């Protein structure tokens with residue numbers, strides 16, 4: 001928990017003034033500072049943080065391919081004549097890994113390969129659609145601060161009826177902890193928040209770009225030889241004075257110098273030193289999926305490098321806003337930080 005502090009970084013900071021947290025979507029890095037750039041300025045009001053971006057990758061089981069049935073359901077069958085029924089055809093063919101996800105999860109959609117010109121939207125926003133292991137997919141990242149309840153997903157494809165489905169987001173039940181600021185930083189809470197916002201803005205700009213191709217052909221793996229020592233989980237809500245910071249990644253404990261490997265094949269988009277996140281590496285896996293490795297002691301790769309799954313890209317350290325050696329890992333999907341540990345199970 002020592003590092004927790006560090007994680008703030010990752011987490012977003014939200015100011016709570018009086019504090020209602022509002023949700024907004026900012027896309028930031030790991031941390032979401034609750035404040036978005038604009039809001040940052042005013043501490044007083046409500047802020048909120050949010051951010052969870054996640055990205056998912058996945059490998060789909062071969063079995064999946066059996067999803068084919070596209071036979072239209074007899075109209076009569078369904079009494080209701082609503083949109084949903086109208087879309088029964090697609091509804092049978094398009095599958096969701098979960099229609100009642102909790103905050104921080106990533107929903108994987110499996111779409112038949114024969115569907116052409118597929119467009120998927122989640123709450124009105126377009127989600128990348130790409131082919132992987134014989135099917136087409138779209139990933140729906142559920143932010144840690146996503147509103148609980150109903151959210152809309154639409155699917156459109158050439159020659160098919162439009163499809164609309166509602167998924168229900170459940171509370172992530174994230175723990176609330178009190179956290180201080182490491183003395184070594186020598187910053188006030190307000191300065192910390194401002195610093196995080198600045199760094200988040202840079203990171204968000206990096207991960208906002210969707211590279212229209214997948215760089216990987218296999219599922220994701222965790223970055224350390226020993227990934228069992230979890231110091232702080234995704235979604236933890238850290239309170240420091242009147243600020244709230246959401247931890248948008250997971251912290252793995254270990255020793256300084258432990259090797260850190262790329263979670264999958266990709267291209268390095270960021271490899272540099274920052275004040276609060278320390279030495280960071282950001283890998284683009286394509287189609288809106290990024291993995292981020294923070295607080296490294298040493299970076300062993302460079303911007304533009306093609307890396308392979310399992311390739312060492314740096315070693316563990318405690319640079320930046322960290323109170324001890326650990327790796328803060330974040331996974332961004334379509335600009336949202338999602339829970340890396342759940343993501344890895346799914347894909």
Ligand SMILES: [Zn+2]
Nearest residue numbers: 007010251328
């Ligand atoms: Zn962390």
